[in-house]
Amino acid sequence: xxxxxxxxxxELTGARRLVIGIGEFAVSNRPxxxxxxxxxxxxxxxxxxxPRAGVAGMLHFMLPEASINPERARQQPGVFAxxxxxxxxxxxxxHGLNKRRAIVTLVGGAEMTQQSGASFxxxxxxxxxxxxxxxxxxxxxxxQEIGGNDARTLYLSVADGKMEVHNGQTYKEL
Amino acid sequence: MRILIVDDSAMMRAMIKRVIKLADVxxxxxxxxxxxxxxxxxxxKHDVQLLLTxxxxxxxxxxxxxxxxxxxxxxxxxxxxxxxxxxSTVRREEAADLDVRCYLEKPFSPEVLRDVxxxxxxxxxxxxx
Amino acid sequence: xSSTNSPTTTLPKLTDAEAASAMFQAVRSVAEQSFFAVAExxxxxxxxxxxxxxxxxxxxxxRFEQGPLAGSVSCTLPEALATGLFDAFTGRDPGDPEPxxxxxxxxxxxxxxxxxxxxxxxxxxxRTFTLSHPSVEPALKPGVAGxxxxxxxxxxxxxxxxxxxxxxxxxxxxxxx
Numbered sequence: 001x002x003x004x005x006x007x008x009x010x011e012l013t014g015a016r017r018l019v020i021g022i023g024e025f026a027v028s029n030r031p032x033x034x035x036x037x038x039x040x041x042x043x044x045x046x047x048x049x050x051p052r053a054g055v056a057g058m059l060h061f062m063l064p065e066a067s068i069n070p071e072r073a074r075q076q077p078g079v080f081a082x083x084x085x086x087x088x089x090x091x092x093x094x095h096g097l098n099k100r101r102a103i104v105t106l107v108g109g110a111e112m113t114q115q116s117g118a119s120f121x122x123x124x125x126x127x128x129x130x131x132x133x134x135x136x137x138x139x140x141x142x143x144q145e146i147g148g149n150d151a152r153t154l155y156l157s158v159a160d161g162k163m164e165v166h167n168g169q170t171y172k173e174l
Numbered sequence: 175m176r177i178l179i180v181d182d183s184a185m186m187r188a189m190i191k192r193v194i195k196l197a198d199v200x201x202x203x204x205x206x207x208x209x210x211x212x213x214x215x216x217x218x219k220h221d222v223q224l225l226l227t228x229x230x231x232x233x234x235x236x237x238x239x240x241x242x243x244x245x246x247x248x249x250x251x252x253x254x255x256x257x258x259x260x261x262s263t264v265r266r267e268e269a270a271d272l273d274v275r276c277y278l279e280k281p282f283s284p285e286v287l288r289d290v291x292x293x294x295x296x297x298x299x300x301x302x303x
Numbered sequence: 304x305s306s307t308n309s310p311t312t313t314l315p316k317l318t319d320a321e322a323a324s325a326m327f328q329a330v331r332s333v334a335e336q337s338f339f340a341v342a343e344x345x346x347x348x349x350x351x352x353x354x355x356x357x358x359x360x361x362x363x364x365x366r367f368e369q370g371p372l373a374g375s376v377s378c379t380l381p382e383a384l385a386t387g388l389f390d391a392f393t394g395r396d397p398g399d400p401e402p403x404x405x406x407x408x409x410x411x412x413x414x415x416x417x418x419x420x421x422x423x424x425x426x427x428x429x430r431t432f433t434l435s436h437p438s439v440e441p442a443l444k445p446g447v448a449g450x451x452x453x454x455x456x457x458x459x460x461x462x463x464x465x466x467x468x469x470x471x472x473x474x475x476x477x478x479x480x
Binding site: 121124125128129131132135136137138 | 340396
């Protein structure tokens with residue numbers, strides 16, 4: 001089985017690997033680019049792709065609503081679904097993405113249990129918050145890889161919008 | 175395509191209408207009715223291709239309306255979809271007897287309805303090819 | 304999660320605990336799929352504490368008949384939650400004008416309609432049922448609990464779902480014992 005690193009091998013193509021962390025997003029229209037994010041636990045990665053414009057983007061957000069911490073939202077709007085997702089789309093529009101053509105995929109939202117065995121349910125809340133924001137914006141969700149208990153690493157190919165998800169044991173193409 | 179939405183909740187009709195407008199479905203007009211009797215009156219006046227109807231409604235239920243439709247030749251080509259909280263096997267079997275093409279159970283996400291609309295539109299296009 | 308007022312509440316094939324669990328699953332599926340809202344199980348104590356902070360409520364009641372079973376399901380939720388659910392369901396833009404109360408009432412009625420239907424389908428999937436058009440009333444506080452009360456939190460706000468059953472003999476039209 002090919003590894004995710006072999007599937008998207010920037011060393012071979014000379015393309016860029018754009019790595020984003022919590023509260024960050026990246027948008028690209030360079031066909032060889034790969035957008036990557038690691039440690040997707042209860043966080044959600046919102047991936048968008050416009051096949052005609054050749055634009056892809058990804059946001060890695062951690063919490064559902066900016067009202068949870070308005071000060072942090074001012075400094076890092078990408079941390080929250082309701083402030084981060086609009087920013088992702090705004091950046092994508094500037095690269096030529098058309099909202100009606102956008103293929104949106106959600107990845108992440110795992111329930112990470114604490115040492116006590118309890119879960120805050122953040123993964124579920126984040127997934128619902130993302131869907132809420134997208135529906136309000138008039139955008140359908142095309143697919144999702146949500147839930148479970150494992151953190152994920154996600155690779156998004158700008159060339160064709162294909163995604164590969166790695167949870168430490170298996171790879172899955174979306 | 176002309177679509178008729180029949181549901182006693184104005185907000186449910188509004189939500190369905192929003193999905194239709196956002197989906198890539200060729201629509202000429204969207205008509206609304208709040209019960210089966212109003213739905214039948216609109217069907218008599220307008221050439222409708224797709225009917226989306228609830229079941230439990232006052233005045234005339236969706237089931238009663240669908241029975242009337244199934245007995246009338248002029249609506250033989252009308253595509254019928256039920257959108258209802260009633261997910262019982264009895265109701266689903268009844269729907270199959272009334273030439274209902276799709277049974278969508280509430281609650282549903284916008285994407286599920288969008289997929290139903292796209293599938294119906296694709297099938298209708300295939301039939302006309 | 305719930306309290307049952309009547310120890311003699313009888314639901315065909317289900318224990319009270321099963322009926323309560325089915326009701327919570329119905330509430331959760333409706334909240335999540337159609338309203339993108341988080342539903343969490345509650346308990347009487349935390350419900351009481353949260354409910355005391357709520358100034359205005361809406362109570363949406365749907366009557367049902369399913370074979371020999373008849374009664375009503377009432378969803379009591381804070382007005383603030385009702386407007387939040389309205390925005391989520393319709394995709395309302397915050398910049399749009401505030402919705403009229405009648406539309407919010409319609410929405411809450413539809414919420415209760417979906418909860419009732421989802422519950423009945425879970426309780427007895429082989430039987431069809433009829434539902435009345437919902438009735439919605441404002442209230443200053445949650446009313447008396449029904450034969451079974453489920454308390455939960457939707458988007459961290461308290462919600463009560465009350466099931467009231469008609470005596471089976473009466474539902475069948477037989478003289479009351």
